[in-house]
Amino acid sequence: MYVTHTNLGDCMTARIIDGVALARSLRIGIADRVAALADKGVTPGLAVILVGEDAASAVYVGRKIKACAAVGIRSHTDRFAADISNEALLARIAELNADPAIHGILVQLPLPAHIDMARVLETIAVDKDVDGFHLYNIGGLVTGNTVFSPCTPYGVVKLLESEGVDLVGQNVVVVGASNIVGKPTALMLMAEGATVSICHVHTRDLAQYTIMADILVVAAGVPGLIVPQMVKRGAVVIDVGINRLPDGRIVGDVDFAGVSRKAAAITPVPGGVGPLTVTMLLENTVQSAERANAIAA
Ligand code: NAD
Numbered sequence: 001m002y003v004t005h006t007n008l009g010d011c012m013t014a015r016i017i018d019g020v021a022l023a024r025s026l027r028i029g030i031a032d033r034v035a036a037l038a039d040k041g042v043t044p045g046l047a048v049i050l051v052g053e054d055a056a057s058a059v060y061v062g063r064k065i066k067a068c069a070a071v072g073i074r075s076h077t078d079r080f081a082a083d084i085s086n087e088a089l090l091a092r093i094a095e096l097n098a099d100p101a102i103h104g105i106l107v108q109l110p111l112p113a114h115i116d117m118a119r120v121l122e123t124i125a126v127d128k129d130v131d132g133f134h135l136y137n138i139g140g141l142v143t144g145n146t147v148f149s150p151c152t153p154y155g156v157v158k159l160l161e162s163e164g165v166d167l168v169g170q171n172v173v174v175v176g177a178s179n180i181v182g183k184p185t186a187l188m189l190m191a192e193g194a195t196v197s198i199c200h201v202h203t204r205d206l207a208q209y210t211i212m213a214d215i216l217v218v219a220a221g222v223p224g225l226i227v228p229q230m231v232k233r234g235a236v237v238i239d240v241g242i243n244r245l246p247d248g249r250i251v252g253d254v255d256f257a258g259v260s261r262k263a264a265a266i267t268p269v270p271g272g273v274g275p276l277t278v279t280m281l282l283e284n285t286v287q288s289a290e291r292a293n294a295i296a297a
Contacts, residue, residue: 012233012261012262012264013260013261014237014259014260014261014262014263014264014265014266015163015264015265015266016260016265016266016267016268017159017162017163017236017238017265017266017267017268017272018271019155019159019267019268019271019272019273019274019275019276020271020275022158022159022162022275022276022279023275023276023278023279026158026276026279026283027067027070027071027279027282030071030279030282030283030286031070031071031072033286033290034071034072034073034286035072037286037289037290037293038072040293042289042292042293043072043073043074043101043289044072044073044074044103044104044285044286044288044289045073045074045075045099045101045102045103045104045285045289046064046068046073046074046075046102046103046104046105046106046130046281046285047075047076047077047078047096047099047102047104047105047106048061048064048065048075048076048077048078048106048108049077049078049080049089049092049093049105049106049107049108050077050078050079050080050108051080051081051082051084051089051107051108051111051112051115052080052081052082052111052112053082054110057108057109057110060108061077061108063278064106064278064281065077067278067279067281067282068282068285071282071286073282073285073286074101078092080092082112083112083114084115086114086115086116086119086120089115089120090119090120090123093105093107093120093123093124094123096128097123097124097125097128100292102128103128103130103285103288103289103292104128104129104130104281104284104285104288105124105125105128105129105130106130106131106281107120107121107124107131109133109180121133121134121135122134122135126147127147127288127291127292128288129147129148130148130151130281130284130285130288131148131150131151131281131284132146132148132149132150132151132154132184132284133150133179133180137149137150138150138179138184141184141187141188141191142187144191148284148287148288149184149188149280149284150180150181150184151276151277151278151280151281151284152180152181152185152219152240152273152276152277152280153181153184153185153187153188154188154276154280154283154284155273155276155277155279155280156185156188156189156217156238156240156273156276157185157188157189157192158276158279158280159238159267159272159273159276160189160215160236160238163236163265165215165236167189167192167193167194167215168192168193168194169193169194169195170193170194170195170214170215171194171195171197171212171213171214171215172186172189172190172194172195172196172197172213172214172215172216172217173196173197173198173199173209173210173212173213173215173216173217174186174189174196174197174198174199174217174218174219175199175200175206175209175210175216175217175218175219175220175225175226175253176199176200176217176218176219176220176221176240177198177199177200178219181219181240182198182200182219183198185217185219185240186198189215189217194215197209197212197213201220206225206230207229207230210226210230210231210232211229211230211231211232212232213231213232213235214232214235214236215235215236215237215238216231216232216235216236216237216238217238217240218237218238218239218240218241218252218253218254219240219241219253220241220253221241221242221243221253222241222243222253223241223243223245223251223252223253224251224253224254224255225241225253225254226239226253226254226255226259227255227258227259228255228258228259228261228262231259231262231263232262233262234262234263234264235262235263235264236263236264236265236266237254237259237263237265237266237267238266238267238272238273239252239253239254239256239266239267239268239269239272239273240252240253240273241253241254241269242269242270242274250269250270251269252267252268252269252272254266254269256268256269
């Protein structure tokens with residue numbers, strides 16, 4: 001567990017939380033579980049649906065497919081034109097729901113405006129919803145019986161766990177309240193016993209919240225939003241943000257150099273939360289295959 005440092009002056013340098021190394025070690029364990037399933041004649045299968053030509057989405061899907069292959073998960077991608085109808089998309093999801101070789105279904109977001117995203121996500125079978133975006137899985141975060149946790153918040157939990165952070169009674173502040181990152185992260189950390197505040201774009205005086213955080217999770221999509229004056233000395237800072245600057249650099253939402261002099265530990269961008277997001281997708285897919293195999297046995 002982290003202690004608050006009060007006597008180290010401004011030159012304190014935070015420990016860098018290495019998401020790449022954690023992802024690598026988790027993926028070794030996942031590959032072992034895939035091998036154990038193979039001994040029982042089961043290959044975990046992930047179906048990815050990509051609609052339209054969004055370049056960033058294509059890159060994200062490419063990374064997921066590559067990561068699947070590296071641990072032995074079989075995956076395939078259905079690529080549809082941007083003008084696919086709602087009905088055609090829903091019909092394809094229904095086919096995948098019924099396919100016993102498929103253990104996880106992922107629809108890459110965002111979807112074109114004419115597609116009814118809520119309906120698409122709710123059509124995915126709950127027990128194949130490895131992204132954790134189905135209403136049941138989101139609701140389960142409140143009641144504590146979710147089938148799959150959403151991948152990025154799950155990654156945040158894993159990073160904190162790997163750092164030995166005991167969340168019980170800690171003040172956690174989550175900056176960002178989206179359905180896919182901020183809100184589920186807050187719920188998952190509250191379930192671990194933390195006292196959680198959620199801030200968003202309408203929060204007045206953000207700093208008065210962030211300065212109280214023993215653990216600060218930032219997922220706003222605003223580069224440089226969190227500066228050292230907003231961070232409690234000795235805090236653990238998890239930067240979920242991914243922002244491309246005009247000069248091409250990728251940065252998070254936190255002033256990394258400045259906050260590193262005040263925090264006890266901090267995730268870099270890139271190399272922090274990002275690798276965990278894909279890893280938790282692999283974890284959820286293997287879990288799904290293990291569950292299906294246990295039911296069939
Ligand atoms: P979003 O745009 O859906 O939500 C942003 C949230 O931040 C909103 O709740 C908004 O109210 C809040 N916000 C915006 N400006 C703010 C401000 N000035 N002060 C306080 N709150 C503010 O974004 P998202 O999908 O939740 O993603 C957030 C960031 O995380 C983005 O940079 C995104 O690229 C990144 N992201 C990273 C990963 C990963 O794997 N590391 C995964 C998903 C998203």
